Amino acid sequence: MTVESTAARGTSRSSSGKRTAAAKTAAKKAPAKKSASRAKRGSAPAQPELVQLLTPEGERVEHPDYAIDLKPEELRGLYRDMVLTRRFDSEATSLQRQGELGLWASLLGQEAAQIGSGRALRDDDYVFPTYREHGVAWCKGVDPANLLGMFRGVNNGGWDPNSNNFHLYTIVIGSQALHATGYAMGVTKDGADSAVVAYFGDGASSQGDVAEAFTFAAVYNAPVVFFCQNNQWAISEPTEKQSRVPIYQRAAGFGFPGVRVDGNDVLAVLAVTRAALEHARSGQGPMLVEAFTYRMGAHTTSDDPTRYRADDERVAWEAKDPILRLRTYLENEGLADEAFFAGLEKESEELGVSVREKIRTMPDPDTMAIFENVYADGHALIDEERAQFAEYLASFADADETAGTAGRGH
Amino acid sequence: MAAKSSGQLPVAKAINESLRASLEADPKVLVMGEDVGKLGGVFRVTDGLQKDFGEDRVIDTPLAESGIVGTAIGLALRGYRPVVEIQFDGFVFPAYDQIVTQLAKMHARALGKVKMPVVIRIPYGGGIGAVEHHSESPEALFAHVAGLKCVSPSNANDAYWMMRQAIESDDPVIFFEPKRRYWDKGVVDTSAIPAPLHEAHVARPGTDLTLAAYGPMVKTCLEAAAAAEEEGRSLEVVDLRSMSPIDFDTVQRSVEKTGRLVVVHEAPVFYGSGAEIAARITERCFYHLESPVLRVGGFHAPYPPARLEEEYLPGLDRVLDAVDRSLAY
Ligand SMILES: Cc1ncc(C[n+]2csc(CCOP(=O)(O)OP(=O)(O)O)c2C)c(N)n1
Numbered sequence: 119m120t121v122e123s124t125a126a127r128g129t130s131r132s133s134s135g136k137r138t139a140a141a142k143t144a145a146k147k148a149p150a151k152k153s154a155s156r157a158k159r160g161s162a163p164a165q166p167e168l169v170q171l172l173t174p175e176g177e178r179v180e181h182p183d184y185a186i187d188l189k190p191e192e193l194r195g196l197y198r199d200m201v202l203t204r205r206f207d208s209e210a211t212s213l214q215r216q217g218e219l220g221l222w223a224s225l226l227g228q229e230a231a232q233i234g235s236g237r238a239l240r241d242d243d244y245v246f247p248t249y250r251e252h253g254v255a256w257c258k259g260v261d262p263a264n265l266l267g268m269f270r271g272v273n274n275g276g277w278d279p280n281s282n283n284f285h286l287y288t289i290v291i292g293s294q295a296l297h298a299t300g301y302a303m304g305v306t307k308d309g310a311d312s313a314v315v316a317y318f319g320d321g322a323s324s325q326g327d328v329a330e331a332f333t334f335a336a337v338y339n340a341p342v343v344f345f346c347q348n349n350q351w352a353i354s355e356p357t358e359k360q361s362r363v364p365i366y367q368r369a370a371g372f373g374f375p376g377v378r379v380d381g382n383d384v385l386a387v388l389a390v391t392r393a394a395l396e397h398a399r400s401g402q403g404p405m406l407v408e409a410f411t412y413r414m415g416a417h418t419t420s421d422d423p424t425r426y427r428a429d430d431e432r433v434a435w436e437a438k439d440p441i442l443r444l445r446t447y448l449e450n451e452g453l454a455d456e457a458f459f460a461g462l463e464k465e466s467e468e469l470g471v472s473v474r475e476k477i478r479t480m481p482d483p484d485t486m487a488i489f490e491n492v493y494a495d496g497h498a499l500i501d502e503e504r505a506q507f508a509e510y511l512a513s514f515a516d517a518d519e520t521a522g523t524a525g526r527g528h
Numbered sequence: 529m530a531a532k533s534s535g536q537l538p539v540a541k542a543i544n545e546s547l548r549a550s551l552e553a554d555p556k557v558l559v560m561g562e563d564v565g566k567l568g569g570v571f572r573v574t575d576g577l578q579k580d581f582g583e584d585r586v587i588d589t590p591l592a593e594s595g596i597v598g599t600a601i602g603l604a605l606r607g608y609r610p611v612v613e614i615q616f617d618g619f620v621f622p623a624y625d626q627i628v629t630q631l632a633k634m635h636a637r638a639l640g641k642v643k644m645p646v647v648i649r650i651p652y653g654g655g656i657g658a659v660e661h662h663s664e665s666p667e668a669l670f671a672h673v674a675g676l677k678c679v680s681p682s683n684a685n686d687a688y689w690m691m692r693q694a695i696e697s698d699d700p701v702i703f704f705e706p707k708r709r710y711w712d713k714g715v716v717d718t719s720a721i722p723a724p725l726h727e728a729h730v731a732r733p734g735t736d737l738t739l740a741a742y743g744p745m746v747k748t749c750l751e752a753a754a755a756a757e758e759e760g761r762s763l764e765v766v767d768l769r770s771m772s773p774i775d776f777d778t779v780q781r782s783v784e785k786t787g788r789l790v791v792v793h794e795a796p797v798f799y800g801s802g803a804e805i806a807a808r809i810t811e812r813c814f815y816h817l818e819s820p821v822l823r824v825g826g827f828h829a830p831y832p833p834a835r836l837e838e839e840y841l842p843g844l845d846r847v848l849d850a851v852d853r854s855l856a857y
């Protein structure tokens with residue numbers, strides 16, 4: 119078991135290869151009760167346990183509460199998902215550097231947290247993402263190119279949330295936690311057994327909207343899983359700036375279980391998310407999953423992390439890479455052969471090519487799209503402004519024809 | 529006094545120097561917000577301040593805008609003068625409740641016994657090719673609220689002085705920073721005696737028509753005036769600097785001279801500050817006006833994705849088009 123503190127910021131780390139039965143997490147039966155007493159100011163509480171099924175060294179370990187038994191092709195499937203997601207992500211980062219995207223928020227390092235949770239979902243489960251859930255989108259079957267539109271600046275969302283049960287990316291931190299909760303309340307009213315997942319970050323855990331979502335979900339026993347990717351950073355602020363207790367322990371105060379899972383262990387994330395979804399589906403209400411992971415890259419392509427964090431922290435997390443550890447396991451257990459890895463490499467290249475192709479041929483929106491879809495039932499002022507603007511733009515076309523002069527740039 | 533020289537500074541750096549001078553001048557001044565410490569803010573406006581003034585005075589807050597403003601109110605009640613940063617325009621809304629229901633009204637409710645010297649800095653406006661919620665101009669939503677003052681500098685010197693004055697003000701001031709002008713350089717004269725915070729300034733004199741603007745649109749209007757000059761038209765540009773209160777006297781003087789007024793802002797024109805200016809100036813200058821007051825601004829539509837913002841934002845052409853229409857009366 120590897121207990122990872124938020125490193126480099128003073129607290130101690132420990133690392134050992136095995137875990138004990140005593141290391142039960144608070145999920146299900148025993149919502150974290152004792153947590154509050156640990157948070158005395160100035161004391162250095164022992165780091166909490168986190169659920170792990172695959173060590174950073176690629177060794178399978180068992181957990182008393184969370185078991186998983188996957189077929190070789192399922193394991194290879196998870197590996198493939200993570201590799202392709204990382205490839206897509208790095209392609210997007212390059213496209214930003216080449217000026218094809220205005221911005222990109224990389225998920226590098228968080229592949230296991232996203233693929234593990236994304237693959238736990240059923241088709242009828244609904245996801246409310248932040249802006250970084252490219253891996254979850256992949257699992258929900260969203261065309262990767264769709265994710266790029268907003269970052270390229272051709273739209274402010276770019277897909278129909280209902281076509282894949284994957285809501286639009288939400289930039290205003292924490293808002294979507296409430297939407298997820300409300301959606302889940304609707305699921306219950308409909309008598310359905312779908313579940314809803316609200317993704318959010320460690321920073322977002324401070325937002326009032328997130329606390330209110332916890333409250334509503336608890337009061338209405340909504341079938342929602344709050345999935346927090348604690349990637350240790352909210353732009354330049356480490357998680358200690360947001361919370362004095364480990365984030366998963368917050369759930370206890372709201373009356374539902376919380377659990378911390380090794381967010382770089384795709385098997386553990388899958389097992390824990392499955393359990394949380396089952397918890398929701400079976401009428402037991404919300405659950406908080408804190409996936410303990412690391413943002414390997416900058417916050418976004420606009421960010422310069424060298425201003426606020428040390429490289430050795432990153433290096434320490436590199437040893438816990440989610441993809442590497444599954445590969446080690448697959449190789450050591452003989453669950454995947456050379457042909458598989460070679461085939462995946464080829465598929466990854468092809469994905470890169472297709473993403474580049476799609477972005478370079480992505481058309482700019484028509485100017486008049488400004489006025490589209492503002493209201494479902496229309497609005498007189500929009501009609502007036504649209505007509506005026508069209509006339510204004512047309513005046514340049516006329517001027518161009520008659521005088522051969524170009525507009526002065528809007 | 530902090531700002532040592534009166535050299536050329538970019539707007540962002542001028543605000544940085546202003547915050548530094550304010551922190552030095554008054555131990556009660558605090559700077560707080562998301563990422564304002566080590567990172568120095570996403571625009572580096574608070575760069576180096578935490579290093580020099582410590583974590584007690586330059587505070588990285590949890591990611592919660594309602595929390596930031598709500599605690600700033602508490603700190604103000606305790607005698608501090610918090611200067612809070614909202615990272616981008618679109619992220620002020622979690623704090624809107626605190627600003628509107630508490631910050632704006634506290635002084636009145638306490639029969640004038642408590643003061644609310646809180647400055648809320650908001651980088652606002654478009655033109656930087658950002659994703660949604662990073663390009664908006666919500667000033668009217670604040671100017672509409674009694675108890676708040678709203679200002680926006682258009683250049684480095686004003687950025688420096690208006691920030692100092694905002695911090696010295698005993699009223700809450702929403703300080704709108706024109707983010708696309710952050711990198712524009714200008715001379716900052718730290719030894720000058722600044723004009724009053726809420727006084728408008730004639731940025732360019734002219735005789736044929738008045739352009740009134742604030743923040744990022746002042747530069748656009750100055751460029752429009754320069755272009756118009758080539759066509760033989762003399763435009764006066766009034767830099768309003770303050771959206772609440774508005775210095776109507778200066779605008780009135782200008783309009784009495786020119787007889788025509790075009791108000792320009794990035795914010796949607798519907799219920800925008802241009803509407804207020806148009807109404808007041810029409811009341812004050814009815815017999816001087818040669819044409820109706822026109823407005824150039826955003827549409828009644830969400831701020832569009834970056835690839836459309838050049839068309840959406842008022843630029844030289846849109847301003848000159850309005851000038852043409854006004855002069856055609
Ligand atoms: C309400 C709001 N405030 C501020 C921001 C600016 N902002 C964007 S991302 C971010 C940090 C988010 O951190 P976290 O929740 O940990 O998610 P991560 O980016 O690490 O995935 C901030 C402050 C925002 N988008 N919305």
Ligand SMILES: [Mg+2]
Pocket residue numbers: 319320321347348349350351352353
């Ligand atoms: Mg984070």
